[in-house]
Amino acid sequence: MPGFDNNFAVMGEWLDPSPNHKKRSKAELEREVSLEDIKNKGFLHASFQEKPCYSSNGLSERIAARTGFKVPRLKTESIFPSTCLAISSPGVSPATLLESPVFLSNPLTSPTTGKLSSLPSDKAKYEFIEDISLTLSLDPTTNIGSEHDDSQAYGSGLGDLMPSGAPGDDGYNWRKYGQKLVKGSEYPRSYYKCTHPNCEVKKKVERSREGHITEIIYVKAHNHLKPPTNRRSVTGLSGTGDDMQIDGTGTNENLQWTSPVYEEVGYGSHSGSMQVQSGTQFGYGGVATDAFSKDEEDRTSFMSVSLGYDGQVDESEPKRRSYYKCTASGCNVTKHVERASDDLTSVLTTYIGKHNHAVPAARNSSHVGSGSSGTVQGGLATQTHNQHVHYPVPRSSSEGMVTANSSLHDFQPYLRSPSGFSVYYVGEAELTDISVSGLPIGQERFLGLEALATGDPDGLMLQLAAEPKVEQMSQQELGLSRSSLIDIMSRLPQI
């Protein structure tokens, strides 16, 4: 949900207009990765292999499986010290940055070149952040930077979102019923059950030693609404409260859709940085949406989303991304509020910039939801509340589950920030359609963004100089999206 640390006005929203999703072949999805490139050139190649959706392998193993070599685990919490990107917020990693409106309009698109290199016809490696000049050492063998105060960082971000007592707080109540150290994972896996009567939803959560969630796997779907306490009264620009009530999980902020200080400045479709497969909707309240309600009993889902978008090929659910900018005078903070069109329970929120003002008193108005603790302050350059989107796929789809998205995403584990965690949904829902949304690959059109990110020596800012780049897509087709993006970029904080 669009959490509000301050007030954002909706900049706009994209609704993916391209339902002609296609499932990519394995060959199309295979990529190779070169750590040397990452290390030396700063761009990513990736290797993608099919993998079961219900993998229980540890991240490192999965990485190894995909890249073909053993990957020393990074202390990701320290990858990006303040001297790099000042990603003091747990919600930020280079990956998330690359998923920001600046870097990511399409996972298959180079944010720097705008080249779409992962189209079906493209068998080659593709570049992602080649020219990004942020201090982004990706040597996976190195603990980059000093130990930063993880707890502090976390405290302003996911820590609030994911308190230890509510792992992956998604608005539902969970009871832990087991914990085990699974093979291949250096972190214990905790097992939770939804406490709601007759609800069979379970989830498995892996945490790092620091308590950061590294992976969440959901099994089945809720057959009930979220507990009222998690429901937030929302009124706002987009009309219905329900539509706005996207679960405050993703924020450590007071929740407010219609804050007087943020305005919506853009909107548009987000062509799939997330791999999605259709099936059951985990809509607001967890109730299946129409398309799948006919089989609610078997409603389950699978979804792999994370900083790594670790896993799938398909993306059938259109996603909506709203862009907001802080309306405070002189404040250039922007954010964008991404979710599946039908799934209001999950959201990916990305912040760009740093507020240069105090939190408006209006935050405490009646608009403000019950949200959590404090606001995102301090040296926060960007913050991403990487909640996930629930998209279902049938169990059978696991056979074809491919880490298809991008090299970048596949490398997410390296970049995994304290808030970065993988989310999988596993289930047996019938697959009504398997397709790839967001990216009309067949038409080979996309919206790319050329971006340049520069780390602030003070580690407080991230400059994102971006130029939307459009290929094989008419201006008309882009409509507001392009202009909105340009506007967004123009408002980004300057170093």
Added chain:
DNA sequence: AGCCTTTGACCAGCG
């Protein structure tokens, strides 16, 4: 009292 976490034991699937 109720709900939760913890944790060792147990069970089932698989090779």
Added chain:
DNA sequence: TCGCTGGTCAAAGGC
């Protein structure tokens, strides 16, 4: 059959 592994159970204890 056996061992491994992931998942679950359930008693104990804490809040």
